[in-house]
Amino acid sequence: MFRWFHKLASTKNFYRLAEIMTPLLAVACALLIGVGLYQGLFVAPTDYEQGESYRIIYVHVPSAWMSMFIYMVMAFCSLLFLVWKMKLADIVAEVSAPLGASFTFLALVTGSLWGKPMWGTWWEWDARLTSELILLFIYIGYMALRSSIENKSSAARAAAILALVGVVNIPIIHYSVEWWNTLHQPASITKLGKPSIHISMLIPLLLMALGFTLFYFVTMLLKTRNVILEREVNSAWVRERIKEDRL
Amino acid sequence: MTEFLAMGGYAIYVWPSFALTAIVMLANLFAALTRRKKVIAMLKRQHAETKT
């Protein structure tokens, strides 16, 4: 299996694979989100407790999942880059950071929009929202560190270390915030609890989550291909592709 | 239709959430695509220069 892993690591093969996968993933992503939205907005019944406002979960929960998922991808790539020196993994981590930050931001805003009718305020120090806020700071820290070091290869390795340190801390931060929240919060305020998930409500949620994941991969692959083209501009296979206009 | 749009009175929370999500996601995608155009144009220009 390892040989295949290394073959994939060669940017030429990766580029060809990404080139084939991107349109397929894009179509699947559009389908999933389309169906998910339709199901979520039209088919899923009204929640007896929260009325229609619960439908925001169809963007809030997938965004929150993506913000965590993308950081895990970045941490895994950082490990691949630091231990096996896979330059490709570093590119994936670098281009994924803005996407992760975007989803974290979305999770925060949609979370507070969803919470407003329930809590009456735009910001509530709910455990999940607080964790998302801290995760946003971590994303911004990662991007800030990478952009402030001039030497490209040092910046990549420094960012990889930060990502690994971050991935150790995220669960700790999450549980300490969770613990802190239960400590200080009298039980009466209903938390950002998911409404009792009825099966017809759950399906659109899963469709949307899968759709968001594919959206991440499509955008990430596109950005990775851009960086590969930029960095391998004078390599043979790129020049050949330019000639054949097959970029 | 209008009843659907009203979202049971929560319209001002539901629709902005969906709209903002769409905007931010498409902005990321759009940035990737325009970047791609720029890179391809740069490569072509560079290729044209080296060829002549």
Place this chain on the structure above:
Amino acid sequence: MTDVLLQAQNLSVSRGELTVFERKSFTINTGMLFQLQGDNGSGKTTLLRAICTLIPLDEGELRWRGELLPAAREQYFAEMCFAGHADGLKGDLTAVENLTSTLTEHTPTVIECIAALEKTGFTGRDDLPCRVLSAGQRRRVVLARVLLSQATLWVLDEPLTALDASGRELVGKLIEEQVGSGGSVVYSTHQPLDVSGFPLQTLALSD
């Protein structure tokens, strides 16, 4: 008996897109004098720092006594001493305090430090912190540190800077002793360095 110390196979280092040097290969045995030649900005300092594993290699391999670096880093550092542009002395500490706080294999005693300072012609007052010393005197403290390290391989970046005529002559003599006693010296310099009696290997960088 000369054994192989440091082997370098097509080392190349680049800064961002700019290649500093490419495919440099050489071997340093015991009792060898190795000079890097090239005008300013040809990458001499970068190559010296790369030899000390301070800078990662884009390509190529460095081996110390056959062991691949940077894995065999600790044995390598135990037998090597680097003196770069910056003198690495703590301004608030006196010369002796600086020398006794080196982190080499064995920490030198005060007596050994004073002896080394005399050998390198250090005439500064010992109770003064290094920051008030002249550049030449600080250079001599650095040379004392190199002596005290008892390293097999010296890596010196422009050892003659800020030294007067007697200083330059002193460096020549110290290098002769080192190479004579079976050690080796890799160095770069602009001013002429007269080291007689030993074959001089050179590596030109500014091609």
Place this chain on the structure above:
Amino acid sequence: MGAAFLTLLKRDLTLAMRRRSDWLNPLVFFVIVVSLFPLGIGPDGSLLSEIAPGVIWVAALLATLLALDGLFRDDFDDGSIEQLLLSPQPLPVLVLAKILTHWLISGLPLVLLSPLLALLLQLKLQALPTLLGSLVLGTLSLSLIGAIGAALTVGLRRGGVLLPLLVLPLFIPVLIFGSSSVAAAATGFPVSAQLSLLGGLFFLALALAPWAAAAALRISAES
């Protein structure tokens, strides 16, 4: 290995003694920040004692942060970082020596000063032992975690806002358990849970931080 650890520790402590302002400033800063709160919020004792744990802990966090920037920067400026990196002794051990120095000149004084601040904020006296205990464990973890951030950003221009941005999110668990342990002690609740979690965080940081900081230091020294 131990000898090099002690040599470096002795050297850095003598250096610190000769440059008192480097570590006295964060302490004065700590006192000033804490005494601003009563001025800002009002002298009402009951309110002050309510927020005392949080205020003292946030101020301790900021004071540690202030002292972090100098952790590796002096070695970087005078080039002695090379001697550190080229020492045959394992780098994580040497980094641990520097972290211990940082704690001795920033964390420990904070702990010794905290009773004065507890007085200023009318913290209930019964909470004092927990305050001291939690601050000792807490500031040790802060120095360890902070060292990673310091090593990552030492190669950059001085005074960047990057260091706080990188390490403050990582400080949050220590802040949460630390200040809640003191709050619990002030209201007579048991504190064993918080303190043991603080201890857990300390050992985790002790196990991981030196290696991460050592790797980061090698990278920063490249440019």
